[in-house]
């Protein structure tokens with residue numbers, strides 16, 4: 001018999017209001033709980049506030065939000081402590097440096113070890129190298145270990161960014177459009193990896209997605225934003241109805257099911 005998850009388990013945010021200048025872009029949004037071991041999607045049209053919500057949960061934009069992770073209040077922690085537990089991977093990765101991929105992964109891991117007050121002797125160099133190589137192997141890119149970060153293709157940079165994020169072993173991972181530069185094979189491979197790793201390490205994974213078919217078939221829970229408000233939340237097949245697609249995405253669409261049980265959105269036209 002599996003026991004019910006503790007009501008405190010997972011990542012949730014309440015009272016997320018964010019203002020850029022005079023413009024309020026998120027108004028008292030509640031998000032979650034995003035459960036440990038699950039892969040959850042933040043959905044919504046361009047400009048609806050998905051990146052801003054993620055950045056608010058990560059403490060990267062000012063907000064009166066209360067953000068809880070597994071019973072601890074992230075919003076009361078220093079940014080360093082917060083980042084060690086809940087890591088945000090931005091949509092546009094920072095300008096790449098001329099540093100081998102392996103060294104970049106090791107440096108990122110050391111930053112987080114320092115934040116967790118592990119001394120250098122607690123995390124010897126061989127462990128750091130081993131852990132970085134394992135992350136690269138997980139994403140199928142060990143051959144990039146000695147290549148310079150600023151000589152990677154866009155998709156390779158995105159894969160390295162994901163490997164780097166997972167190697168830092170957070171409790172929650174916020175991924176802003178992590179599939180945007182990837183080919184079809186890598187989109188599905190990354191979703192498989194995220195699902196396996198989330199289950200194995202009881203990681204909370206939240207990702208911004210535009211591909212509703214991936215959301216329908218490869219996520220456990222979705223939250224939909226529209227004009228800075230949370231409009232729906234729940235299992236993807238229950239949330240992504242023709243009515244919602246018309247109101248939020250402004251398309252006439254059906255959700256169909258293939259012979260193998262996989263669901264897909266079929267768009268008839270714009271509304």
Ligand SMILES: Nc1ncnc2c1ncn2[C@@H]1O[C@H](COP(=O)(O)OP(=O)(O)OP(=O)(O)O)[C@@H](O)[C@H]1O
Nearest residue numbers: 020021025044045046047048049050051052053208
């Ligand atoms: N730094 C900023 N300064 C001012 N306005 C901003 C800033 N960042 C975002 N905005 C505005 O906030 C709103 C929400 O932007 P956000 O990036 O969160 O949307 P999104 O749902 O992630 O969009 P997309 O799917 O296009 O990436 C938009 O109207 C945008 O113009």
